[in-house]
Amino acid sequence: MRDLPFICVGMEAPAASEPVAAEGSTATASAIVAFLHEHGLSIDRWACPDLSEQLRLALTRGVDVVLCNALDSEPDAPLSATLLRSCRQDVLRGLRAVAAAVRAARCLIAVGRELDPAVFPTSRRAADNPQVVRLLSSYPQSHPTLLIQTTLHRALLPGRLPTERGVLVIDAPAAFVLGRWVGGFQPVAVPLCVRDDRSAAVTLALSLPRLTVGDLLARLGLAMDRQTVLICGPKLRKQQLPREAPVGAVDPVLRVCRIVAPRASDICTRCNWCADICPVDLLPMMALEAAQFGDARAAERAGVRRCIACGLCDYVCPSRLPLMAAVQLGQAQLRAGVSGD
């Protein structure tokens, strides 16, 4: 892939795809699940909930829409936008293969408004397949709950699979991997975006799925020490990642950050900024209080079930309170209450 802005790690540069016809392949859902399993591709992340499970459920329950989530959570890690610009045919082939496998009537691709309209012109006709939907790719719009709500007006509770609402959600990196496989390209390569926050350098890489994250970083020349931490996915989620994790089982957006000296939390001043910014209208400060007192009913009233764990509440809280952790604790309390019943 010499003409693409990807550094190949642990493999020879694969050949670039040529444009292919829209009909794509005839891979079945079971074959796709087997392929994912065989290559250690565990695609269960922020922008794409458990793909294997979605495929299984799609066969039993049926879905009418396959939605490709090609929004980048953060503009400083433009993995999906790069894939759409450079490997559009692979992404489309993968998307069509999945749509054919689950026999979905419609195929949508959600792209950021900042993407050049020449690359992906907005669909005017409902018959377009895939139909392109241009959205403002502001965080946390790429979360499936918000994406499905915005594009299809279907309500999905966070943590549930989109197939419950008749939708299969796949992100652009996953569609790319499947598209390459369906097109017969070898070896299987996972696209990644590694951002080093210390130098603000962004590296786009193609890696073998079984390579560990530590090996990947070493081969990319990104040294880590005790003062740095590796997180994956949207940065506000602060999801830490062990270096032993295989590349095929993690979020394709990795971030090397320097740890900041912690500052003590202040008391909640009831500024309500957390509630104002929450994209799903829950009350994080009330969830914090519920977590403090172990009050599952108060956690329920605060709306913790709706939390998409975007971390915006933590980000804006002027008192630096651990609101997202409190919401997650409230969710755990609710789960424990339900299982206890």
Added chain:
Amino acid sequence: MVTEPATSSSAPILAAGHGFTAGVRAMFWSGVSNDRIVIHQCLAMLLPLLAGLMMYGWRAAGAVATVVLTALLSGALWQHVGRRGSWLRPGQLLPLALPVALMLPAHLFARRLEMEGAGLITVWPILPAAGLTLVVCCWLMGFSHRGMAVLLTPLLISSLFGAAMEPQWVLKRSHAFLGDLLDAEPAPDEARTTGWHEYADTSDRAALRTRPSAARLTAFTTGVDRPERSWLSMEHVIRDELAPLENLFLAGEPGPIGTTSAVAVVIGGLLLIYWGLSDYRIPLLIVVGALLALLVLPVPVVVTEAGPQWRWLAFRADAARWDVAVTFANYQILGSPLLFVALFLAPAASLRPLGRSWRAVYALLAGILSAAAQLYIDAATGPCIALLLVALLTPLMDHLRRSRDPG
């Protein structure tokens, strides 16, 4: 409605329990701390304060300092009284004490005062009483209702020391900032009709003594001022008895320290909005609601010896046309502390509802009630009374708030 604040001690426990190291949590944070918010709030109030210092001189500075220092000292004592008092720290009290001080008149920074119709009054305890009342109200109402304490304090002080509270003094332009407010002479007719910045000073007195527009408006709308064997129209009051509108908009009107210069208040409020500390919809809807209510609600278009003649939709009455009705509404808005209340107090998180749509209801209600309170109770305290009443409904609005439930 949440009742008690989260304690800082619980934060590390929660964080540790969920695999976030504190350092990782600290990495991604907006950087807007409570200290920064307090600094911005105080900076925004600096403009109304400066306008007050210009119009009321060193007594305004003394009045503000007395209220703030008393509040901070009282807070230092009261924060040791029970769990309720633990939050009464200087950083929390300063942004509460400052608006209270700005809503009080500067002439209270004196020992005794000769007030019209009330004789010689001892006024020096009023300012310390305001600071102390604020802290006691904060302690009683708790942290979540601290905004109520800010509204309640000037109302309590007004009701307790009513005779001494009417501001009647303003420095002449030639003595701005430095003059003694109480070194005053009665305002000549020329001073009433010309703008403060245009008035040519002929005596060596530092200030003018005149009746504030808020008091004149209240006297007219409540029918207190009844002419003998004659009649008093709305147009007559606006033309002959009220100060020029530019005095209310720019400067030059007797009044509370921080609420009299509309332009300073608006710029300060816009700064708060620019810094993201205030929701612009709330002040906007309050002013729009008040303006509409002032045009629609029954007002006395004419006061005769028999009493006021009330008319709904004053602009349709023969005695008051569109221009008179709109000017009257402008005087009501600029002559009262409505803009200050709308821009600095109403958007406070401890007063407004959580839901955006309910905030619109809250703001419109506050505007309409403020207009009614100004017309039928008192123009000087009407906005505070109205906001206090509407803020009492906030818990109900929060209860009725319906969330978007995705599933």
